[in-house]
Amino acid sequence: MRSFQRINQEKKELEKKSTQLFFEFNNIYKDYLKLLGSTSNKQLILAVYQICTHIYPKLFLKLSNSQRKELQEKIKELCKSSEFQFLSYMTVPQPISSEVVVGEISKYLFPYKKDNIKQFQDKRKRLSFTNKLDKNDKDEDKIINPEDLIKWCRGIEQGIQITLNNFSQEINNRLKQNKIISNYSTSHLFEIGSKVEDKRFLSESYPNILNLLVEENASNKISELGGKNSKEPSVIKISTLHLKLSDIEFNDSELSFRRKKISQQTEKLNQVQKKYQKIKKEYIQAKAESEWNSNWCN
Template sequence: MTRPIERIEQDLVGLQEAVRAIAQELKTAYTSYLKVLGKTMRQQLILATYYLCTQGYPEKFLNLSLNQRQLLQQAIRYLGTQTAQQLLNYEQADTELVTEEIETEDDLEDDLEMDEMEADFYLLPFPEESKEPREFVRWQQSLEIFIQNKLKEASQEANQILYKSRLLPQEIPKNILDIANTVSEATTEIIPTIPNVPNILNMVIGLEDEEDSEEANLTQVIAISLRLGEIEFTDANLTSERKQIRHIVNRLHKITVEHQKIQREKSIAEAEAAWRSSWYED
């Protein structure tokens, strides 16, 4: 038997209040997480650059003058600081495009069908006044994509700094490094990382021989690739922050499913009432 509409609406109001409380808790958790992530990311960027200069291309690094080495180090430090600030100040980046798709989370139940967002969309602002849990889910997903994109951008900029400093092989096309970072996000088999060295890519690229177009010269390239999972793994505090976020997101997903069920119950109750109000015997 369908419950009275007034009772259903009371349940909806209670759920909406709970949703907003969970959403605020999630926003606070992300602020704390991004602060730690920025600090750890900067450290890992410097460590990855150190490895590349001292283990990957030591001879080329030694060929640099003292001033060139200092300029390279300064550029990497600045890049790390700048990226950390951008992560923490994500709310100021509402007009920045995030070029990915948001898809339904695996742990959402089948009856919660999240709409896929367009391939090009803006980082969603926090829906402060919203009472719809789906909007907070979409905000959280867009923020995760924003974080991934910032790490990818930082990796690309770091590799360009190393390329311009003539540490990376000059015979490879510049866009190869960008492509490598994109591929590395999708698979660890095609472009493996170096064991026990986080955020480093070790790849072999085939370059065409100008004299013999049928043969390719294989060139090993070691480059920087900041990966969120590897950054989190290196810092216990960051791992703990991520665990807290997952816990809150799971609660948000559960209440989103419950909210949709009650919304449907309300629609059914209203439809039944509308049927009764318009029905009459011939």
């Protein structure tokens, strides 16, 4: 087995590579999330426009002029918070558990309220560590290992999904309040949407809109027993807003390009991570041997 000193040196070199990758990830994600905020706003507004004017125009026209204006103002207000919410997942300068990031941020930011933003900013100060990533600081302790960096990236990706889902829920709640879409649980529809989305409505499909066929009286269905015919459930089509990252990226070439850069960076990180796992195992074994020998000789 190689000497402990040599193994330790290789481990430190991989951690330095990981730290450099963090700075690169930080810049790439910052640009990506800023663009995602503005792009998702545009596509959100377009999707709601399609719902109100092409899918359910009669229901939209039933609203009074003041109700329509109020609905539009609420949509604008929600859009103002989008960039902040996406970028908020990068506020902790050092990678920490993604569960902590997602849990704390979602707790204060959803649904969007100004008071919640203030609470989050206060909480962020308590969450954030002293920035250990100062490039001018040569201290060995101020190093990021690949495992922590992977958790940090996962936290951002999970945060993106949380944000998109919450934006969708918030808008759908507004549309339900105005009786434009049916009063079904949209969170449940999101769960089953990928499996049962109605393919016969492709001619009416739009990006970021989920189309479903739902059996309205399915719970009342009676089986055929003793010659009795079953009660046929009525089937209705439901369309709801469902912001999907794949739709948003596909419909914006610049955002798609930035996602490609993230993927390329992730490939580099995965390669470093594989080497790091191997060297860490070797490091622990070598350290254990060193401790054993030092104690045995004494």
